Amino acid sequence: MEDFLFSLEDSALGMYVSSSIWGYPIVLSLHALGMAALVGVSLMLAFRALGFAKVIPVTSLASYWRIAQVAFIINLLSGVGLFLGSASELAYNIPFLIKIVLVFVGLFLTQRLVNVCINGDGDVKKSDRNLAAWSVIAWVGALITGRLIGYVL
Template identity: 25%
Template sequence: MPRALLVSGVIRDKPELANRHAPCHHAAGGTMEALGWIEQTRLSAFVREDFYAYFILLIVHAWGMAFLVGGGVAVSLRVLGVASGARMERFAAVFPFMGLGAAMAIVSGLGLLAGYPAKALTNWVFALKFLCLISAALLIWRIARDAFPLAARGEPLPRRAKWLAAAALALWLGGVACGKLLLYTNHVLFSTDRWVP
C-alpha cells in the first residue's frame, strides 16, 4: 500500500473514511485554518507523499540531535567530574559540532514540521521539547563562558558550575525523552482531524 494512501491521501483515496474527519474545536479556528493552509503547500505535500523525503529528514534530524545533545552531555559530564584527567578547555572542540548539529536539527525539523504542522503544534510535548533543548544550550553557553576560563587557568570550578551542568544534563535528557514521546502523544494528525483525548 503506498505511503501517500496511509498518510496524506486517506480522504482523497478513501472517501468512505471521510466521516472520521471534522474541524478540531479544541484550538482556535484561525490557528487550525493557518495549519490547514500549511498542509496544502507543495512542501508539506512533498514531505508527506514522497517515499524518501520524510525518512531522510528523520535521519538528518537524528544525526543533528546526536551532535547537539551528545556534545552537550559530554560537556556536562566533564564539569560534573567524569573523565577528570582530560583538560576541560579541550571540550570546547565539541562546540562547532554542536552548532552543526543544531543547524541540521533545525533545518530538518522545519521540514518535518511542514509535513505535519497540526500534529506538532497542537501537542504540548513539542513545546516542552524546545524548552528543554534551548534551556540546556543556554546553560552550556553559560558554563563555557564562566567555567572554561577558570579551568584553563587551573582554578577550581565553583559549585554553581556543577549545578548548572547537572541541570543541563537533565534538560538534555528531558529534551530527548520529549522527542520520543512525540510519537505517542499527538491528538491530531491533520488540521481537519477530530481531537482524540
C-alpha cells in the same frame, strides 16, 4: 490559526516530508544525526563539568562545541521540515511543546556552561556543576519528550 497550520503542511517542504517516499526518512535521519552530535557534545561537556574524566581539560572541549553548533543548525532545519510535515498536529501536541522548551533551556544552559568553562579559565566551580546538572536534566527531558511525540496526542 488552523488555516495557517494547514498552509504550512501544504508548502513544498511540508508536502515533501509528509507525502514523498524519501522525504520523511531523509529529514528524520538528518534530525537524528544532528541530535546525536548536539546532545552528545552537550552531555560530554556537562559530565566533564560534573567531575567525570578529570584528566581531560575542560578547555579542550572547545572544538567539539563548534561541531555541536553545526549540529544545531542541522537539527533546526530538519526540525522545521518535520514540523511542516505535520504542523496541524504538532502545534497542539503537548510532548512536542515541552520538547521545544526543553531544547531551548538545554541550549541556554549549555551555552552558559561553554562560556564559563571553555571560554573561561577552565576551572570548574560548584555553581558550574549545578549548571551542568540542570543541563543534563534538560537534554534528557528533551530526548524523552521527543520520543513521546508520536505516542501521546
